[in-house]
Amino acid sequence: MTRLIFLGPPGAGKGTQSKVLADFLNIPHISTGDILRQAITDQTPLGIKAQGYMDRGELVPDQLVEDLVKERLGQPDTKNGWILDGFPRKVTQATFLEELLAKMGQGGEKAVNLDAKDEVVISRLLGRGRKDDSEEVIRRRLEVYRDETAPLIDYYGDRRKLVTINGDQSPEEVTTELKNIIAA
Numbered sequence: 001m002t003r004l005i006f007l008g009p010p011g012a013g014k015g016t017q018s019k020v021l022a023d024f025l026n027i028p029h030i031s032t033g034d035i036l037r038q039a040i041t042d043q044t045p046l047g048i049k050a051q052g053y054m055d056r057g058e059l060v061p062d063q064l065v066e067d068l069v070k071e072r073l074g075q076p077d078t079k080n081g082w083i084l085d086g087f088p089r090k091v092t093q094a095t096f097l098e099e100l101l102a103k104m105g106q107g108g109e110k111a112v113n114l115d116a117k118d119e120v121v122i123s124r125l126l127g128r129g130r131k132d133d134s135e136e137v138i139r140r141r142l143e144v145y146r147d148e149t150a151p152l153i154d155y156y157g158d159r160r161k162l163v164t165i166n167g168d169q170s171p172e173e174v175t176t177e178l179k180n181i182i183a184a
C-alpha cells in the first residue's frame with residue numbers, strides 16, 4: 001500500500017514524478033493544481049473562486065482545496081493507495097489531512113521532499129510557459145513556498161514520515177530513487 005505526499009518548490013518535478021509513479025503503481029494521482037486548473041477551464045464555481053489566486057501565484061483558500069481533497073480521497077479508487085501532488089501546502093492543510101486520514105482509518109503515508117534550487121526551477125518553469133509561469137509570478141510562488149510550504153519539511157520530519165530527494169537530477173534519476181524508496 002503506497003500513500004505518498006509530494007512536497008517541493010514549484011517546478012521541482014512533483015507533477016512529473018507523481019504521474020510516472022501513479023502509472024507504475026496503478027494508484028490515483030491526485031493533483032490539486034490539475035483539479036483547480038480544470039475547474040478554471042470549465043468555469044465551475046470552484047474555478048471562478050480560484051482563478052485570481054492562481055494567476056497571482058498565491059495559494060487558494062484552504063477551504064476550497066480541503067473540500068476537493070476530502071471528496072477525492074473518499075472515492076473508491078483510493079482504497080489501494082494514492083499520490084497527493086501539491087497538497088498539503090501549508091501546516092493548516094497538513095493538520096486537516098492528518099485528521100481526515102485518521103477518520104478514514106488510513107495511515108502509513110510518507111512525504112517526499114523533492115528539493116531543487118531556485119535557478120533550476122525558474123529555468124524549467126520559464127521553459128514550460130504555463131499561464132502562471134511568468135518570471136514575476138514564479139518568484140511569488142517561490143516566496144509563498146518558502147513562507148507557507150517549507151515548514152512542512154519539519155512537520156513531516158518530526159513525525160518521521162519524511163524522505164528527501166535531490167530534484168535537480170534528471171527525471172529518470174529521480175524516478176529511480178523514488179522506486180527504491182517505495183521498494184524499501
Ligand code: B4P
Nearest residue numbers: 010011012013014015016032033059060086124128170171
Ligand atoms: P501546481 O499545479 O502544484 O504546480 P507547481 O508547484 O508549479 O508544480 P508542478 O507539479 O506543476 O511542476 P513540475 O515540478 O512537475 O500548483 C499551481 C498553483 O495551484 C499554485 O501556485 C496554487 O495557486 C494552486 N494550488 C495547488 N495546490 C494548492 C493547495 N494545496 N493549496 C492552495 N493552493 C494550491 O514540473 C515543472 C516543469 O519542469 C515541467 O515542464 C517538467 O517537464 C519539468 N521538469 C520536471 N522535472 C524535471 C527534471 N528532473 N529535469 C528537468 N525538467 C524537469
